[in-house]
Amino acid sequence: MSSEVVKNSVLCMGPGTHGVPLKLFETNRRRLVERLKSKNIGEGSIVLLQGGNDVPVHDTDTTYLFRQESYFMWAFGITDPGCYGAIEVDSGNAHIFIPKFPADYGIWMGRILERQEWGQKYAIENVHYVEDIKKVMSELKPNMILTLKGMNTDSGLCSKEANFKGIETFNVNNTLLFNEIADLRVFKTDLEIEVLKYVIEVSSAAHRKVMRCVEAGKSEYQCESEFLHYCYQIGGCRHVSYTCICGTGPNASILHYGHAGAPNDRKIKEGDMCLFDMGANYFGYASDITCSYPVNGKFSEDQKMIYNAVLRANLAVLSSAKPGVSWADLHVLAITTLLEDLKKGGILVGDVQEMLKAGVGAIFQPHGLGHLMGLDVHDVGGYLPNNPPRPKHVPGVDKLRTARILEERMVLTIEPGCYFIDHLLDQALKDSNLSKYFVAEAVSKFRNFGGVRIEDDVLITKDGAINLTKVPRTVEEIERWMAGHDDEKY
Template identity: 30%
Template sequence: MIHACIATGLLIHAGGLIYVSGGDLQHRNGADVYYKFRPSSNFAYLTGVTEPGFACLLDPETQRFTLVAPKVPEDAAVWWGGLPSLDQLAEQAGADACIYAEDLPSYVQRHHAGQAQLLALPHFAQHQQQAVQQLAGLQALKAVQSGSTNSSSAGQIQLSTAFLESTLHRCRATKTAAEIGCLLEASCGSSAAHKAMWAACQPGIKEFQLEAAFAHAAGQAGLMQLGYPCIVGAGRNAAILHYERNSATVGPNDLVLVDAGAEFRHYTADITRTFPASGKFTAQQRDIYNLVLSLQQHALARVKPGVAWAELQQSTRHLLLEQLQQLGIVKGSLAALTEAGIDRVFMPHGLGHFLGLDVHDVSDVGPVPERLEAGHVITVEPGVYFMPLLLQRAFSDPKQASLLVRPAVEALAELGGVRIEDNVLVTADGHLNLTMAAGMPKEADEIEAYMAAHNVQQ
């Protein structure tokens, strides 16, 4: 409820009531098969309620929190189990009251008479539309569905989507102590799951079997849902940024890149580690791995309040070019390499993003920070990849081709890619690396030592 208080406090001058839906079950196939439910992140932030079909009504002026529950047929208990009573639901959620969705209009008339505005998100659960329609008028509902940001109707309440989403995003960017605790718990369980994959990996295993090892270990650690689809890329598949097929066989000389995180109370970790399938890095693999590690160490050493993210990213890219030059992969001056965009041939993605209820979390400036502030939780995830498409384009571009040492680049094509990603809290005087606090190794020697001690093939 503390997050509801924060959000309503910021919206008190906007006037009106706040209405947020948690979402409904999404149909998968057949008559009654649904995807596993996860509430909308904004609803989870405000209420902590995890069941489908719920909504909430908040009064910024009085701080009154009303939970809106679906009224399910009595026979539903035979198939899915019954819901607690309204009083029990209110107590569990810390709400002042709990009502059924069908009673929402009359409840508002009794308890919130005189309110002229309903603040809502652009989209809300289908089964709640009738209640909102009765509150705000059919004309306003249609305006929201067509993309209008503010509308009025002949009804007693105007429906507005102009303020709520941006306010919630601004609130969610700065994490409370409770949220940080959830993210640390997610990091602990996800770190254990990553190490379980190291223990299970052996040449000939399938990528999806490593994914299964991660999900099993995360569940054993008490994390019931993954934060996003696992990326398990062996060999050349490690060069595919959002590779989710996870169907290939792991070769004996492959590096395996795994980007995976699980949720604790809907807050997700987002950790990437790259490890050798054999348990030992080759000299070539270690060179690239240590290059990426040096990039991350450079960036992490500079994470603190007030730092401009774009400047941090640029200095990290300059270091990338210097390191590639030292390894004999590129040539030319730093200015020429930068001007030609050679850094983006090898690292086409950004340095990181916000993290929280969403893996690419929200803020008032989007998923990527502009300037770091205490309470931000971000990822720091440099990488180096040898992507066939980007290399082909670079070799075909006279300007870029003149700056690449082609034999050295082509000799690394089979390696695929390396990414190292940690989750980092910005503190008042610097930062706290949540991934390292969770005991997640990342030095090449540490990975080899762990695999030697725990891997089934060692």
């Protein structure tokens, strides 16, 4: 890291990119200590977190591009692999433990930093080597070491619990920390919000660029490439938050398209709808934006009808999202709005409330309304003790990544969608409880249509939701932008 960056106590990728103050991570450590003290957890204790390690590509001597473990990043802001961090609960003093490299490491990886240089780099005074953890812990004499162990409710996987040789000689508790730190991550500080605004602005601009370069005859991955190039070259975002989804035509109905078996490799055709779900990542902080539009920049009447139905659902949620409102209720609002418009468009018939109960909404939008976002694109804290549990036995609602009551400083995505998925449509048309709501002839017209998703990243404030995403959204705005007309708000 350059001396300028060290001097300014920020993490950044150079001129023109956002400086992430190291104070952000110091603030998070202080928040954690205050939370633990307020709940009488950990007097005389030490929080111990273990960062991520380089991961080899199968049995080779190359590694995947490293990205720091999110809980560790939240607390310490360290971008290097192979580290540990400790926080004394009583005093708030922080310690980091760094790898001790052999002398020839510098031949391949650059000059080896001294311990004090690590301290300057990350604004943490107490720097030790990983091999000395047991010795340092013995000198600190904690009543208890608090380690992180808990399940991520999105993935079903467990967080990485800190471990070192000799830890068994200490009193270790791995049940008290997880719920507290996961809940703290739900609520963003002012400094975190500034980073999120930056990465969302970069992603928004990249989406706008893709909108102007998409055309029939190109491959989907070429649009993905434009997005990645802009985010890295202009925004300094070396990572993306997830595999880019660049679905066109029927591929737009594949919710997680773009995976290794279908790597955004279809040739784009005239008349296609594009559904591009892509988000940059900056020093761990995520963005997640989906834009849907016709490849030729002009909506057909059918495309306009489906798009406006989804947009109306998006805006209904955006205008209703505020502290005290249930996220599950907002999901129902979005689905209700969508079904009303599909009924007006002649695709559905019958009572909308009866459709809701029957699960018709989940045929067109099988996923939840959105999710928390922060250091992970599907951020933690969705289902914790003392929060509303995951809804059960309600199609679509049971897929929600959180059912929490909205509070200030939450950052979430609002992403209603409407997809024409053959598998789900075939099932519905064969089910007498569902088929009575469908106009089969109208449904057949939308086979191979794909789908529409409109996904915005929003911040919950005391006055409501602020949309941080900056892309054309109305039919008129999209058509103007794709025709090359500039808009002052971008």
